[in-house]
Amino acid sequence: MATEFGDTVPDRRVRVQGEPVASWPRVTAEVERGAVRRITVVGEEVLGRRCREVTEFGTAGLARLIDDMFATNHAAAGAGLAANQVDVDLQVFVWDITDDWGVRHVGHIVNPVLDEVSADDRQLVEEPEGCLSVPGPYRVVPRLDRAVVRGRDKDGNPLVIDGRGYFARCLQHETDHLHGRLYLDRLVRRERKTALREMRDAADEVFARRAAAAKRLGKEPVA
Known part of the structure; x- marks a missing residue:
């Protein structure tokens, strides 16, 4: 079923920047404002190095980057997206994801750092994971089934995001990106080679699907 612009998720089963809200648009204001950028692919140099810290907050450039990341993530049907996935070498990621309990989480974080979570409040869970x-x-x-990440929002305000289940996986995955690490780097060599072969077979179809989604949003992908 298609979702029209302006549709909202009712009640307080939405958390924006970690805080509960009464409702939130399916297609967020950031998606409507943003441009859809090309998503970088494994093998590109920007994905393999640690990203630079953001030092200037409240700028138009940072706000525009975050809008574009939301739009790009939406068109690609992603759960989260890091800045180096749109070829920008900065420590920023965004998310729009529904967790295991049906709660939608939407937000962005700048210069994120993962907290050490108490051993009494976590367990290691093995589940399938993909990457845009x-x-x-x-x-x-x-991945650990709980993650706490600290950083700042685009205006420099302190931010703490606590995730569990699938959302915790997303927070860890995106933080990995900003350290130059893909989920492929957590696989044994043989499994990594098989995944790369599958990627080559599937890539054209995936790219076509993303382009079609961008056009439905009224946007042309930006190189």
């Missing part, structure tokens, strides 16, 4: 920069394949990756 590895179009197509999914692989089982061990």
Whole structure:
């Protein structure tokens, strides 16, 4: 079923920047404002190095980057997206994801740092994981089922995001990106090679699907 612009998610089962809200548009204001950028693919140099910290907050450029990341993530049907996935070498990521309990989480974070979570409040879970920069394949990756990430919002305000289940996986995955690490790097060599082969077979179809989604949003992908 298609969702029209302006549709909202009712009640308080939405958390924006970690805080509960009464409702939130399916297609957010950031998506409507943003441009759809090309998503970088495994093998590109920007994905393999640690990103630079953001030092200037409240700028038009940072706000525009975040809008574009939301639009790009939406068109690609992603759960989250890091800045180096749109070829920008900065420590920023965004998310729009529904967790295991049906709660939608939407937000962005700048210069994120993962907290050490108490051993009494976590367990290692092995579940399938994919990546917009590895179009197509999914692989089982061990991740902690709780993650706490600290950073700032685009205006420099302190931010703490606490995630569990699938959302915790997303927070860890995107933080990995900003350290130059893909989920493929957590696989044994043989499994990584198989995933890359599957990616080559699936990539054209995935790219076509993303382009079609961008056009439905009234946007042309930006190179």
